[in-house]
Amino acid sequence: MGEGLGGIGAATIDALMVAERARYIAAHPDAAARAGAGLPGFYQGVPMHWMRDWPMPFPFLVAEAQGATLTDTDGHVLADFCLGDTGSMFGHSPGPVRDALTAQAGRGLTYMLPTDDAIAVGRLLTERFGLPHWQVATTATDANRFALRVARAVTGRAKILVFNGCYHGTVDETFVRLVDGVPVNRPGLLGQFTDLTADTRVVEFNDLPALEAALADGQVACVITEPVLTNCCMVLPDPGFHTALRRLTRQTGTLLLIDETHTISTGPGGYSAVIGLEPDMFVLGKPVAGGVPASIWGFTDDVARRLDAVRAATPPGHSGMGTTLSANALALACMRATLERVMTVEAYAHMEALAARLCAGLSAAITAHDLPWHVVRVGARVEFICAPGPLRNGTQAEAAHAGPLEQAIHLALLNRGVLIAPFHNMMLICPATKVAQVDALITAFAEVACILARGKVGAA
Numbered sequence: 001m002g003e004g005l006g007g008i009g010a011a012t013i014d015a016l017m018v019a020e021r022a023r024y025i026a027a028h029p030d031a032a033a034r035a036g037a038g039l040p041g042f043y044q045g046v047p048m049h050w051m052r053d054w055p056m057p058f059p060f061l062v063a064e065a066q067g068a069t070l071t072d073t074d075g076h077v078l079a080d081f082c083l084g085d086t087g088s089m090f091g092h093s094p095g096p097v098r099d100a101l102t103a104q105a106g107r108g109l110t111y112m113l114p115t116d117d118a119i120a121v122g123r124l125l126t127e128r129f130g131l132p133h134w135q136v137a138t139t140a141t142d143a144n145r146f147a148l149r150v151a152r153a154v155t156g157r158a159k160i161l162v163f164n165g166c167y168h169g170t171v172d173e174t175f176v177r178l179v180d181g182v183p184v185n186r187p188g189l190l191g192q193f194t195d196l197t198a199d200t201r202v203v204e205f206n207d208l209p210a211l212e213a214a215l216a217d218g219q220v221a222c223v224i225t226e227p228v229l230t231n232c233c234m235v236l237p238d239p240g241f242h243t244a245l246r247r248l249t250r251q252t253g254t255l256l257l258i259d260e261t262h263t264i265s266t267g268p269g270g271y272s273a274v275i276g277l278e279p280d281m282f283v284l285g286k287p288v289a290g291g292v293p294a295s296i297w298g299f300t301d302d303v304a305r306r307l308d309a310v311r312a313a314t315p316p317g318h319s320g321m322g323t324t325l326s327a328n329a330l331a332l333a334c335m336r337a338t339l340e341r342v343m344t345v346e347a348y349a350h351m352e353a354l355a356a357r358l359c360a361g362l363s364a365a366i367t368a369h370d371l372p373w374h375v376v377r378v379g380a381r382v383e384f385i386c387a388p389g390p391l392r393n394g395t396q397a398e399a400a401h402a403g404p405l406e407q408a409i410h411l412a413l414l415n416r417g418v419l420i421a422p423f424h425n426m427m428l429i430c431p432a433t434k435v436a437q438v439d440a441l442i443t444a445f446a447e448v449a450c451i452l453a454r455g456k457v458g459a460a
C-alpha cells in the first residue's frame, strides 16, 4: 500500500473515489445530460470557475434551497452545511430577507441615494459592532481593499502585514505566502507581474517574535487578519496572541484590521465581541445581507479624524474607492432585515448548540476509528482536518491539507445526502439546521471513516 494521506493508504482513497464517482453519475442523470459536458456559452462550462472545483465529476443543478435544505434537479434533497461558503450562513432565503427583498423589488433597486433602511443600518452597525463610522460595499474583497487604502492613506505608510495562509478575497496585496520561510507571490496567481512582497510583509500566525520584528521599523500601515485563520483549515490563536497583536500594533502606530467575514460564526458581534478585540478597522461581507451581495467596513473616530485631514489635503479626483452598485437600496433593505431579525441572539444559541453536537459527533467517529485527525470549531463553523492537531500556523495547515482524501470524503458525504464546503472541510450550522440533519452528517461521516479506516497505513 502506498504512503497515502491522512493516515489512509492511497489505494483505499482511490477505491473510495472511484466508487463514489460511479454512484454520483448514476444518481444524476438530469445533471449529466444538461451539465455533464459543461453549460453552453460559459468558459470551461460554468458561469464561475470555482463551480468546477467541487469533487463531483460534474456539478449538479440546484432546483431550490430553503433554510438548510437544498434540492437538485435530479430530486435529491440535501442537508446543506456549505451554505454558499458562508454567503447563506443564516440559511437560504431567510423569511425577513425574502420579505425585504420582495418589498424593495417594487420600489426600485439602486439609485445612488440613501433610504430609510440606510438610516436604520447605520445605527444597527454601530450598536452591534461598536465602531462609529461605516461604509457599505458589495463584497468582502471590496471592503478589505477600501479599508486597506484608507489605512495607507491615514498612516502615510505603504506596507501592510498579513499572516501566512490568510485569505481576504481577491485583494492583490494579500496574495503573499511564506515558502520555506521566504515571502513570495502566492503560487497560482494569473497575470501577476508585480512583486507583491515589496509592500506586503508576511509572518506566521501565532509567531509573536516574528510579528514584533516585522512591525518594529514603523513602516507597516496595517495588519489585516481574521481573528482565527479559517481559510487554511482552521488555526486558532494561542492564548494571549490577540492581546500581544493589539499591543504591538499600537506601540508601532500600525492599524489593526479585523476581517470577520467567516468568524461572524462566533456570535452576533463576531469573534471581536466575544474576546474583546479592539480593531481600528472591521470588515464583514458574505452573509451580512442574508445572501444578497453586500459588505460593510467600519472604523474608529481616530481613523475618521485622520481620514478627514488626509481628504482635506488631497486634490480633487478619484479616491480609488467605489463600485456603482455598492450600498444599493436592495442591499440596504436586506442588510437591515438580517441585522434586525435574522442575526439574533436566539439564532446564534441554536447554531452554537448544534455546532457543538456536530463537533462532538465527528470527534467521536474519529476516535472510534483511531484516525489521526481532529475537529475544530469556531461558533457555528466546524472543520474536520485529516491530520493531528491543533495547527498553529499556515505552514502547518498547508502540510495538513490532504486534497484527494478530502475530495473522496466530500463526494461520499454528498452521495449520503449531505453537502459540505468544497475547498476544505468546512461545515456551517444555520438557524434553520435541524438536529436530524446534524445527526445525518455524523452518521454519514462515521460510515465513510469506517470505510477509510480499513485502509489505514500500517493496519493489518
Ligand SMILES: Cc1ncc(COP(=O)(O)O)c(C=O)c1O
Residues within 6 Å of the ligand: 139, 140, 141, 142, 144, 167, 168, 169, 170, 226, 231, 259, 260, 261, 262, 285, 286
Ligand atoms: C475572511 C475572508 N475575507 C474576505 C473574503 C472575500 O469574500 P468575497 O469573495 O465575498 O469578496 C473571504 C472569502 O472567502 C474570506 O474568507
